[in-house]
Amino acid sequence: MGEEGPPASHHSQARGGTLQGAIDLRSDTVTRPSPGMRRAMAEAEVGDDVYGEDPTVNALEERVADLFGHEAGLFVPSGTMGNQIGMRLVCEPGQEVLCDADAHVVTYEMGAAAAVFGISTRTVVSEGGRLDAQQLIDQVRPRTDWHLTGTAAVAVENSHNRGGGLVQPLGELQKLWHWSREAGVSLHLDGARIWNASVASGVDLATYGRLADTASVCLSKGLGAPVGSVLVASADRIAAARLWRKRLGGGMRQAGVLAAAGLYALEHNLTRLAEDQEHAQLLAKRLGADPATVETNMVVLDGVEAPLIAEAAKAQGVLVSQVSARRIRLVTHLDVDRAGIDRAADVLAELI
Numbered sequence: 001m002g003e004e005g006p007p008a009s010h011h012s013q014a015r016g017g018t019l020q021g022a023i024d025l026r027s028d029t030v031t032r033p034s035p036g037m038r039r040a041m042a043e044a045e046v047g048d049d050v051y052g053e054d055p056t057v058n059a060l061e062e063r064v065a066d067l068f069g070h071e072a073g074l075f076v077p078s079g080t081m082g083n084q085i086g087m088r089l090v091c092e093p094g095q096e097v098l099c100d101a102d103a104h105v106v107t108y109e110m111g112a113a114a115a116v117f118g119i120s121t122r123t124v125v126s127e128g129g130r131l132d133a134q135q136l137i138d139q140v141r142p143r144t145d146w147h148l149t150g151t152a153a154v155a156v157e158n159s160h161n162r163g164g165g166l167v168q169p170l171g172e173l174q175k176l177w178h179w180s181r182e183a184g185v186s187l188h189l190d191g192a193r194i195w196n197a198s199v200a201s202g203v204d205l206a207t208y209g210r211l212a213d214t215a216s217v218c219l220s221k222g223l224g225a226p227v228g229s230v231l232v233a234s235a236d237r238i239a240a241a242r243l244w245r246k247r248l249g250g251g252m253r254q255a256g257v258l259a260a261a262g263l264y265a266l267e268h269n270l271t272r273l274a275e276d277q278e279h280a281q282l283l284a285k286r287l288g289a290d291p292a293t294v295e296t297n298m299v300v301l302d303g304v305e306a307p308l309i310a311e312a313a314k315a316q317g318v319l320v321s322q323v324s325a326r327r328i329r330l331v332t333h334l335d336v337d338r339a340g341i342d343r344a345a346d347v348l349a350e351l352i
């Protein structure tokens with residue numbers, strides 16, 4: 001399941017390639033580029049992106065910045081790098097970023113904010129990941145008080161991974177944004193799966209984008225590209241982000257072959273996310289999860305014997321994530337079609 005620290009055995013099997021052909025619902029990061037995407041990659045016009053000369057990377061950065069209503073974008077190797085640089089742009093070393101205790105940026109990014117950037121993080125415990133603007137606002141510490149670690153930024157995740165793919169309420173995002181302008185606090189959006197949130201809520205990407213100072217969005221999750229995320233922000237901030245990316249070793253050369261996959265994904269795989277969401281609903285109904293808790297492409301099954309079920313399902317060619325001893329997570333994506341969903345539902349329904 002990648003982002004959730006799977007057991008070591010899980011990784012070693014994936015490396016051995018023994019999972020080919022399985023119905024893999026561990027994560028939407030497991031997709032493989034389609035023949036059309038591979039063709040687009042093979043045919044991409046490229047240049048040295050560290051020189052700013054890769055036309056395909058430049059096109060992707062412009063396209064994504066436009067989609068989110070920002071001035072500029074930066075292609076980065078991963079969502080983690082996008083998030084961490086994004087937060088660094090709005091938070092100085094020794095200041096803090098405030099976020100939900102289950103946020104990816106503090107749970108699965110290896111303490112990067114502290115380890116790499118000297119950024120302090122503070123968390124609030126939310127209702128299953130759902131944003132409550134006032135709860136965060138109440139915890140913000142003024143940067144003018146020299147007794148306190150000042151809060152420079154708040155980070156919000158949409159959709160929320162550990163929250164089972166929940167979509168943040170637009171009203172709460174707007175409340176936080178309007179408050180933040182008054183308070184002089186910046187907002188970072190971890191939009192790894194903002195595409196799923198947008199397709200589910202009908203709120204367009206630019207509306208979400210304009211409610212953040214910096215936003216990191218991933219091409220390698222439900223959109224099905226093999227690699228890459230884009231950080232969007234103002235032109236000045238992206239110029240600074242370019243230095244951070246290079247400093248971290250994320251300056252890539254003929255990266256157009258990867259950016260081409262991202263452009264292809266935006267063209268072909270964005271609106272189809274609705275299908276993944278229908279598949280998640282189907283799984284929920286078949287497996288006894290409350291469909292109302294399934295807002296995007298993730299289904300969480302609680303109160304189950306997770307290790308036993310995961311092992312038994314695997315033996316029948318269905319892969320799921322164990323989030324804890326009693327919780328399983330299923331993530332739908334473009335590499336599992338309706339027949340695969342039906343088959344997975346049959347196998348899991350029997351086991352549960």
Ligand SMILES: Cc1ncc(COP(=O)(O)O)c(C=O)c1O
Pocket residue numbers: 002003029077078079080081083104105157159160161190192193218220229
């Ligand atoms: C919500 C969220 N943010 C960020 C990331 C990080 O992306 P990457 O794995 O590309 O570093 C993930 C990865 O799964 C994620 O789920």
